[in-house]
Amino acid sequence: MRTVYVDNAATTRPRPEVVEAMLPYLGEKYGNPSSIYGIAREARAALDEAREKVAAILGADAREIIFTGSGTEADNTAIKGVAFANRQKGDHIITSAIEHHAVLDSVKRLEKHGFRATYVPVDSQGMVDPADVEASITDRTALISIMHANNEVGSIQPIEEIAEIAKKHGVYFHTDAVQTMGHIPVDVNRLGVDLLSLSAHKFYGPKGVGALYARRGVRMERYIDGGGQERNRRAGTESVAGIIGLAKALELASAEMEHERERVSRLRDRLIEGVMDRISHVRLNGHPTRRLPGNVSFCFEFIEGESLLLNLDMLGVCGSSGSACTSGSLEPSHVLLAMGLPHEVAHGSLRLTLGRYNTEEDVDYVLEHLPGIVEKLRAMSPFGTEADFGDASCAKCEDAAQPVGKAR
């Protein structure tokens, strides 16, 4: 059976060049970069080089890059680190309702420690309004954290505008760029952010390594205590191979970005249009144009995304619905709910995320099988069918956004 991997927002397949670059550091070049002898210096030199590369791509200085164990750790470090270091100045944090749980749960943790938080809403297309952010700022606001692009619906946020607002009010601004890094241009100065998180395995690098950009002068406590690695900002022996892999993957992604972005966007549009043409009572989630090149997110009315996904899996199509929790079961998406979708519609979501290894044939394979699955599930649906209450249900959709279903 054919396998069509269209879950590139969950993780990506590491590029062979990346694996190759890492291999020596999993073998003969095993030195601890903090030690003083030859093989350690070799590891240290590679680490420094990787840091320079990443910094250059981000438009940052090498001293502003902190390597971490994941994008999640970078988010935790930025939010908790800045909050605790600046508590005297301010104890209020602003974030959005559609952040990744690495951000949302970090902020919730801070609330348990006595901080206050504002979760700005999003519109029906999953976009944050910078005016809402500005209106939420108080003289106690210490940090704003708004993601660069959403992992579920792909909407790209107006980071530059929010950064200006943050600057005007003298508030630190963090963005979670885990979904955008390597896929669309990310330059910390153009974006105007003070802190930025990224993760290697989202751009064809290895799992278990991420990075945090922290602009010089940002007051931040360290989150992981221990040794003095990463200029005393993140303890623990560096994952040298992982960091080499991250840098290599980022280098490759940046060099090919323009071409890949266009190619993947074309695949995305082919998939979106194909689904819209073939299936009725479906809506596209997220912004129609300001969206990630690989992101396709739909809600199919009358059915559960879970059943859809499992049927796709049986045909070799790897997608996702909502966000996977630790046990692998599916939660109704907090993102779709925040966008105002009715609960039962949010349950019918399907996210397919395309990447560099996908082809037109992959898209056509999905288009060949998806309509039949949707039709079959709708025929068994406990929510009724189009004939039963198509209009009523569409009216519900209209409250949230324009319905994009086409009757055939």
Next chain:
Amino acid sequence: MMWDASPPEAARRHDARDEGGDVCRDGHQRVLVAMSGGVDSSVAAAILKERGFEVIGATMQIWPRSLPVGDREGGCCSVAAVEDARRVASMLGIPYYVLNFQEKFEHEVISYFAREYARGRTPNPCIRCNQRIKFGHLLRKARELGATYIATGHYARIRRDIATGRHLLLKAKDARKDQTYVLYVLRQDELARTLFPVGGLTKEETRRMAASLGLPVAEKRESQEICFIPDDDYRRFLREYLPETRRPGPILDLEGNVLGEHEGIAFYTIGQRKGLGIASMEPLYVVDLDPEKNAVVVGRAGDVMAEGLVATDVNWIAFDRLEEPMGVAAKIRYYTPTVAATVGPRTPRAAAPGHPCGPGDVSDAGDLGKPGDAGRVQVEVRFASPQRAATPGQSVVFYDGDVVLGGGVIARPLRDLLKHTSSK
């Protein structure tokens, strides 16, 4: 249709479906096995795979986020169960999915459980879960995945009566493990799509088979407790989950004298002796919980005994409807043996109103009906000898030999009124 064939004869005419009969003859039928990671459901999956079914394993994730329970070990659907089941599925080489039933479980089982207690009843959440979740939503999910059958590790057997075409539910081969008490709610269309692969094995045989297949044989904590109350303290659970259950009121004797105060009727069960906090010459037992007066009614040991009961939301398996009284073996609790009884049809609302020991209108008493049930069937049961604690909210299940005739939810006990007054 009346139950006219003698049950053992009917049982003999079966098609031996649970022993690998005709179902797999036509090749690769797909079956979804509800897996807990324990020995029974693991062996169930292994047996079906062995017989040529296309087996999909699945575990329902039911823990709601709102549940105020710290310890989430144990139970058939816990996170630990997911990890165990996933490992077994991978050993068997079958696809495995975790299916999210959190909201459904909370709405249809947990809140039902709490509401029933709040009304002075003693619910059985396992029966409710089987009816609504396992053989309701999970069965539907199985069909969405293209499966013809759902299978579980329950100890029970299903046979098709060739003469009538009905699917019969029979006790397990291993009588000590029999679980038919919690399965009487299955309807014909559900039984037709259900397989119990270990129902024809003894527990020892199941264990041996698991060992020979290299599957984990370790026993999960036997689920006598309720899966969403791992510490077995349902009172604490109710206080946290439904704080309004803390509603103090009077403890009355059968004559209506106030003997003390209770914490809330939800925290008492019929037949309970301890924890009443009343000094008395004779031991006192809870004989009734009256939600209207918010009263706990206590009496002497003899007052707990009931001559019979009224049951509602009756599901008949062996036949469509009961037309005249019949002799049965009745089971009124999971862990008590059956007792001889006569069960007869009862017309709803025909009972004399205002029975002093009853919880009010019987037509509103049960809550185990499925949405869309044509009507709530009621029956009246008379025991051959008085029984302790026929408890509203628990189920009564009727047997004829190994055959499960059907069952229902106990609405109220029937007690000899004269006895109470004469025993003064």
